[in-house]
Amino acid sequence: MSNRHFVESQDIATLVPDALEALTFQNPALSWDSRHKSIYDKGHDPDRHVSVVSGGGAGHEPAHAMYVGAGMLSAAVSGNIFASPSVPQIYNSVRNASGKAGTVLIVKNYTGDNFHFSQAALKARVDLGARVEVVTVGDDVSLTRSKVSKVGRRGLAGTVLMHKVIGAMAAQGKSVDECLTLSKVVNAGLATIGASLGRVHIPGQPCTSNQVPETAIELGMGIHNESGAQLLQPRPSLSDLLDLMLQRLLDTSDPERGYVDFGISPENVVVMVNNLGSLSVLELSAITTKIVRKLGERGIRPRRVYSGTFMTSLDGPGFSITCLRVDAEILSYLDAPTSALGWTSPSTWDEPETRASRTYADEAIDNRSRTAFGGKVDPSVLRKAISGACHSALEAVPAITHFDTIVGDGDCGLTLQRGCETVLKLFEDGIEISDSAFDNFVRIAHAVEESMDGTSGAIYGLFFNGFSAKLRDSDVGGTISHSEWLAAATAGLEAVQGVTPARAGDRTLMDALEPFIHTLKDGLSNAVREAQNGAETTKGMKPAFGRAVYVNEDGWDQVPDPGAMGVVAIVEGLGKVLIGKSIS
Structure with a gap:
């Protein structure tokens, strides 16, 4: 090579x-x-x-x-x-x-x-x-x-x-x-x-x-x-x-x-x-x-x-x-004939008749203000929480990439890196952000959709869209309560589960995400610990989804699931900022 x-x-x-x-x-x-x-x-x-x-x-x-x-x-x-x-x-x-x-x-x-x-x-x-x-x-x-x-x-x-x-x-x-x-x-x-x-x-x-x-x-x-x-x-x-x-x-x-x-x-x-x-x-x-x-x-x-x-x-x-x-x-x-450049058989093509030019526009943007929906959040604390989560994930990218080259195609860490870097730009110091929880997490969901491809990008996109949708229904004008944060996190998980049959035990990022969400009601520090334990259990676990399915088991026997490692890095960063304080 x-x-x-x-x-x-x-x-x-x-x-x-x-x-x-x-x-x-x-x-x-x-x-x-x-x-x-x-x-x-x-x-x-x-x-x-x-x-x-x-x-x-x-x-x-x-x-x-x-x-x-x-x-x-x-x-x-x-x-x-x-x-x-x-x-x-x-x-x-x-x-x-x-x-x-x-x-x-x-x-x-x-x-x-x-x-x-x-x-x-x-x-x-x-x-x-x-x-x-x-x-x-x-x-x-x-x-x-x-x-x-x-x-x-x-x-x-x-x-x-x-x-x-x-x-x-x-x-x-x-x-x-x-x-x-x-x-x-x-x-x-x-x-x-x-x-x-x-x-x-x-x-x-x-x-x-x-x-x-x-x-x-x-x-x-x-x-x-x-x-x-x-x-x-x-x-x-x-x-x-x-x-x-x-x-x-x-x-x-x-x-x-x-x-x-x-x-x-x-x-x-x-x-x-x-x-x-x-x-x-x-x-x-x-x-x-x-x-x-x-x-x-x-x-x-x-x-x-x-x-x-x-x-x-x-x-x-x-x-x-x-x-x-x-x-x-x-x-x-x-x-049948084709003008496609990549097809093996000889082909010819003629320049088509000039037709009205087509403009490839971006997806239409909904200009209605999202800040009118849902409850409030402290912007300064939210900025610190997002920054902590993203920087923690970025620090873990080399290790995630290394493990993914063994059990996958090596793109998991780079995909996470693109997502975190894009989200960080939305919450940089000096950039004004609203106090609307719904607005901020919709922006995160859109950033993830635009920047993260691959399977993990789809899962993060589903999670944050489900999370945001639940925040939209929270008490308008009031401060987001602890129970409303829990409900939003659960809704995000359910959005993912509604699309994929993968669950904890299948050697995917769900092995860290599910225990984190399920134990969040018992406190953030406990939930972070459960996510860490969940990721650790993926070592030697037989995969049922993703590219690890196609890899000889000698490759993944002592390697944790890279996607689960990414989830752990994110929640560890959240924990360092939020344990002991309220995001609201």
Whole structure:
């Protein structure tokens, strides 16, 4: 793994926007919304054709923005590296791309993407009255059914084939319902497995210490720098590795992994051999030949073979194999023309006729004063409390990041850092803040939504929105009472629990958040202690959610959950300021 990049540390903040803008230079039929990091097909008519929108974290290029174009995606939205885009980003992309024909969101099955895209879809239905449906793609076969019983199969390179099929359907005038019906057929016929020689290096971050030995290969690699499902040591030959990968893809006798039966019609299969980032074209092509030969030995002669770079994990030194069961209809959509830059087959595009320019405006701002709602709070104490919580969390970021590189994708600490830094700017000394508890916590909720992506960002956003909503109903004009603070905290927790089935015992930040909220009635110092205990118990705990599910248990056995560590850091900071005094 190389940690050398042409893009230097001072340019990391513009890396993703610059990469997205480059697409508009390559294809003038694309437009670029810099604020929300979204790419649009200018020729798409959303009133005549279903809008197909996708997206996710950066680092998977050409996915997803390079699949925007006639015949594939109408729009794509990007988060930061390996982090889901925020709800406001997705919502604005949907709003700007959608029309009377309706919208289909194609989402890889990861917790953060599911949270954010589902929330954005719901928001669009409510605010715009639009028909917006979500298609979640899960094609990973490396993990057993029992292992992923709660979270489902990960979305991997097979998602690109879903883009192509649904995008072609939309271009041919099919309805939302027709797209949804065929998406279920495609999803049921997808199977992907990856393998890698090592980790990737995330620009701007230190090298992870969790490296793959030179004598080993990781099987079941994801696309977020997480550990594989299985470490193969000693390293098998390429032939043996491919045999094992194809067995996982094709063997229906294994009740834990036989996800797709390709034996029903072995002549109706397409194969995608995907470069995870850093394989040479020469090596990938040789691997492709060996895969096709081995499929032939199993009686499968692929109708189409796609070999290239479709969905990466930055500079990942590996590849994945995807098989899709097809019929004549699905094959026709795969063969349909597209102008998307990232699709492998030759394509042409024409500059669309000039249409009325579209302005990608920010989400409408509610100008009604929030200070008229709910009870009061002492601004000076609130400022100190927020500052204490945020600075405590910022001090913990290096440790959180270190542990997350072992059991996740390394973004948990940086996500928390972005949120804390944004919130701190709202409460800096010299900036006037109101005495309205509701107003202040709505501002915090908005700051979190704008700055924190990924799963943890969604959870913090849900918590503070639920917290704020309860404060809105507090005694107008009066000082917020202890019981009202408790009720708001409980409402915040319930808002999170209403979206995710994760609970204490599932190795998530809920292991710290739940005991903190549940014992807050007994005093802040006791609640902080219970949060600390909850986070500590996650060491060795079997995960049920998040990327830790996909990591070999050797990685998380002695490592606490990074999200729970973040919660502890926040409440410890609160405790240092507030224990012994009233925020009101």
